[in-house]
Amino acid sequence: MHWIFLAFYLSLAVATCSATGLSGPYLFWGHQSVVDLQPRALVEASEAELTNLFQETKAIVIFVRNNTGRIDGKVYPRFQQLVKSNAWAYLPQHYLTAEPFNYNANIEVINLSGNSEEEDESIVSGYNDAITIYGKGEVLGIVANREDDTHYIAKRDTKEREEPTEEERGATTTSQTPAVEEEDKTFIYVALGNKAVLYVTSAPVINISGKLNNTKLVAHNKDVTFDDQKGKGYGRLNIIFSVETQKLFLRFNFTLSRGYWHMKAVEVEYNEYKSVLPVVGTLYSIPSAPIGFSYRCSSRSLQFGNESDGLIIHDFQVQPWLNGIPRFGDVYDCVGFTTAPIWAGILVTLFLIGILSIGLIALMDIKTPNRFESSRGKQLSLFMQE
Numbered sequence: 001m002h003w004i005f006l007a008f009y010l011s012l013a014v015a016t017c018s019a020t021g022l023s024g025p026y027l028f029w030g031h032q033s034v035v036d037l038q039p040r041a042l043v044e045a046s047e048a049e050l051t052n053l054f055q056e057t058k059a060i061v062i063f064v065r066n067n068t069g070r071i072d073g074k075v076y077p078r079f080q081q082l083v084k085s086n087a088w089a090y091l092p093q094h095y096l097t098a099e100p101f102n103y104n105a106n107i108e109v110i111n112l113s114g115n116s117e118e119e120d121e122s123i124v125s126g127y128n129d130a131i132t133i134y135g136k137g138e139v140l141g142i143v144a145n146r147e148d149d150t151h152y153i154a155k156r157d158t159k160e161r162e163e164p165t166e167e168e169r170g171a172t173t174t175s176q177t178p179a180v181e182e183e184d185k186t187f188i189y190v191a192l193g194n195k196a197v198l199y200v201t202s203a204p205v206i207n208i209s210g211k212l213n214n215t216k217l218v219a220h221n222k223d224v225t226f227d228d229q230k231g232k233g234y235g236r237l238n239i240i241f242s243v244e245t246q247k248l249f250l251r252f253n254f255t256l257s258r259g260y261w262h263m264k265a266v267e268v269e270y271n272e273y274k275s276v277l278p279v280v281g282t283l284y285s286i287p288s289a290p291i292g293f294s295y296r297c298s299s300r301s302l303q304f305g306n307e308s309d310g311l312i313i314h315d316f317q318v319q320p321w322l323n324g325i326p327r328f329g330d331v332y333d334c335v336g337f338t339t340a341p342i343w344a345g346i347l348v349t350l351f352l353i354g355i356l357s358i359g360l361i362a363l364m365d366i367k368t369p370n371r372f373e374s375s376r377g378k379q380l381s382l383f384m385q386e
Contacts, residue, residue: 025093030139036053110122198237200314224237246271254321
């Protein structure tokens, strides 16, 4: 009887997965190994990485949404706090190369319905219930979406046409408005020929005094180009956006110096407006890395601007001069060396060195006597006193 019930349960779980039609994008959190799934340009999470994650996790809770819209932290505050307190990874891919049902028996599928408050409560309560049973750090949470064949076909057709014809390319760069891609939930700008790439998890925000006020740059031309002037020590990643039926040009400037590249400024052109906006901050705010390496920063925003205008990008990774390689190189990040744990270790070390120094000084101040009394000398001194 137990085997019958077990077979029924497994078949029910598989049926639930096929019925819901899980699709991306995905959000993983809760298990430390999910940090290995951080997305790389044009490279999806591999089957081996997903298989190891599903096997190492004691239990998996899958939350299925009815749409592919971005989960806004302001609308889902409890879920945002839950994710921030755990290791997490966001996968923009449409499907997983390995299904969790093939590698883990403790899986629960929760279909989300209702308004955002109810979904927020369902995610947090369902995940906390699993933690109560299996323990913190042992439960993998996954937010996925219900399959939408029409959406997937449209995106697949867009991706299959990566190389435009000469007629399309000429029309795009002359009088017509940019050919706008379907709005995606992640934003990857790859230059033709895989020469450079910029990856962000949310749309860039631009502010031009008197023209644009904190406008999100969502729609962009698929013809992203890279002006490679490596011999002259610079390059430019060119992206064309569509804003209010007008073209907006962003040209991210890269310079070369002693084997390192630096992204110090961006050129902005919109209608009759044209300006160069430098990186705001100190020298350490400028994204830079050796040639062949990428730069990643998720802990703070990168701001370009002057007194009145500005451009902001969040949670980004960038690399120029890819030389046709369809993936990021090894990562340099913006995490400073002097983090709080390191400062604590330095202070404790200095405290112990201080104690040791005081002890050594005290030992050095000890002076031994240079004269010693004998028994005869002691009797003579007593006689003289009498």
